[in-house]
Amino acid sequence: MLSFIGRRLLQAMFVLLIISFVSFMIQDKMGDPVRQMVGQSVTLEQREALQQELGLNDPMLIQYGRFLGRAIQGDLGTSYYYKEPTIDVIASRLPATLELSFAALVLVILLAIPLGVFAAIHPKNILSRAVLLFSTLGLSVPIFIVAVFLMYFFAIEWGLLPSFGRGETTSVFGLWQSGLFNRDGLRHLLLPSLSLAFVLTPIFIRLIRAEMMDVLQSDYIRYAWAKGISAPRIYFVHALKNTMLPVITVGGIQLGTLVAYTILTESIFQWPGMGLLFMDAVTRVDVPLISTYLIFVGVIFVVTNTLVDVVYSLVNPRVRIPGYS
Structure with missing residues (x-):
């Protein structure tokens, strides 16, 4: 190991x-x-x-x-525009991006797992076909179209949610400001997080459905049915556990991609995170800040994928055997 x-x-x-x-x-x-x-x-x-x-x-x-x-040594230069170390500028915007990514990830988990499992268990059900249609639509529509659509209806046409900004933030243990702990912050977070989730959820729905259907045809599932084990235990303990192995791998890659997707989402909703900071840096040709952002995102990708490899090796020991790794 x-x-x-x-x-x-x-x-x-x-x-x-x-x-x-x-x-x-x-x-x-x-x-x-x-x-x-x-x-x-x-x-x-x-x-x-x-x-x-x-x-x-x-x-x-x-x-x-x-x-x-x-x-x-942690010195990646000084921003031309902010006149501050680029690491400090990135760090000041990092909580907003992590907050947005976390909210989108929670929505993906809450939507993708039950919908994917349902579509696998009842493949011919009309609701399952509707789920597949939704996933196809989600894979086909660009994220900026989804974001503009949500903004137009929920913010402009119906006036239910704010269309830009991060809203009111609350200090968390004196370390950072977060909008997750007050109503105004959550209202501002809902539309951008829904936009991100709409793009990622279809991928996981289809992956969970395909893997679950494959697992349900395996011998040990037939044996579980023969032993008289209850359907919920077969579906959500025996089958879902093995379904999640490839989901862990794809999920790790998508976590890194989530940071990249925030560039468009943050720009549309004027969310004050790293993505909006990067777009502003490109406009101002703030080269040290652009370089630091690329390194920072690269570190996120590498660390995430490395952790996924380690977690996957713990779940599936075969990857530690020469020939699997």
Whole structure:
């Protein structure tokens, strides 16, 4: 088990190294940092002196080595716009994005598992066909269409929910501000989280349905029926447990994707999270902030996938055997 975890950690470190190099190269391709820092109000000699001071005239590998050394120490540069360390700027927006992702994930779990199980148990039922139609629609419609649709009807046409912003927030143990603990914050959270959930739920419905139908045809399920075990126990203990194995893998990948999806959702609903921050950084050509965001999202993907591999190896020991890993 320890060797399996060690291999996964080495792979994660290698991927993070590649992500850091790509982020560094992006900094070099997005304009002149000196011009972005001082504008056009300085002379050419002053620009050249500042380039020399910043080490921008050094070979690329030397610059990358300095960048990597600072990154290991938690220094990914200073935002051109906010005049603060980019890590601090990202950290200030992280709670809002995590809050939105958490709410969307809860909705996905509450919807996908019962609907997927029902569609597998009663494949010819008219409600099961309606669930499959919904999942097809969810896979076909882009997230920004869903977001605009929800905003138009629930916020503009019917006036039931707010259309933008995070609403009132409450301090949680003095560490961060959250809207999960008051009515106004929850009302602001509902539409963007529904938009995210609408995109991800169909994937899990179809996956759970397909895996559940396959498991229900297995020999040990037939044996359970022959022993007279109750239907709820067969469906929700024996069958669902083995159905969740591939769901864990896909779910881990989708958790990382959820952060990427928040870019569009946060932009449409003006949700003050990392996605909206990234779009603003692109508009302002805030290169250090763009680079830090890419590294941060890359870290989320790598950490999530590594944890999923470890959890999956605990659930299914075969993946730790050479030839399965």
